[in-house]
Amino acid sequence: MGTSQFDQLTGDFLRAVRAAGGGLTAVCGACVRVLPVRRAAIVLHEIDAGMQPWCASDDFADLVEKAQATAGEGPAVAALAQGIPVVVTDFGSECERWPGFAEALAGKPISGSMFAVPLRLGPIPLGAVDMYRDTVGRPSPRLLSAALHIADLVTASLVLASGEAAQQWAQPLSSQWIHQAATMTSTQLGVDIADAYARLRAYAFINGLSLAEVSRRVVARNLRIESV
Template structure:
């Protein structure tokens, strides 16, 4: 039986909490959609590890950078009429081709200083 394993860091700003190991049956590097999904999983695991107590605090348990990314993905999905996983991939692609971090691209999308265009 063959497969692949990749580790995704659990981080909160500059704090590194560990990593989550993800496995799949097929060999090779993850594509953009799988990579995007794995980073989302890592953000969810991180948020659950640092989850504050109380209903009001729960909405802030997710790192601000993660909230920007999710909001930007939703905005991109709505603007381009594409699925959310594809919107994440577009954001990552924009970040890569422009030499920016994903968080910076997401922040700029949310602030409406950049717009991800149709290819």
């Protein structure tokens, strides 16, 4: 893509975000508006908790992102670790690279393809933008180039958010549950916080639940993670 095309993409993206009122939901929607993708999600790296979904444009993307968060592995995790986009050309055959992720998606009505683009501020890992297509196969070099530019715009939005804008990027309730549940489990079992997150994730994985759902039950005191 040439400079003029990047400028056009930037303008289209910013206008789409403003038209939707700003904030995470608007950013996810803008990705879908300006790129030939069906859906999008933003996941952010949280200390100890790992990659957590902060926004998904629809239930399909939300399902996949919760599977990544529960398994602690997947394309977004790999993209952030490697610093390059990671592509899943076919949900039906390529998720086996991450056994836990594949297991968390087993039996779910998932099809098509996706690619994860890392969000980094210099050497600082922030998260990833995950983009989904209904068709299988690799995205074209042109689409990947455009997606990398959009990821830069998302990163800039994260860094520059302040005041009212910062409230629109506030930590989602599911993420708040996870951190609160980890703190409760750490206190109850006398383990460090990293171990508490691991136990929550293990319970979720073994019982076929999302990490967010397990954490919600712990916070509501409907579930207690037992020492093993």
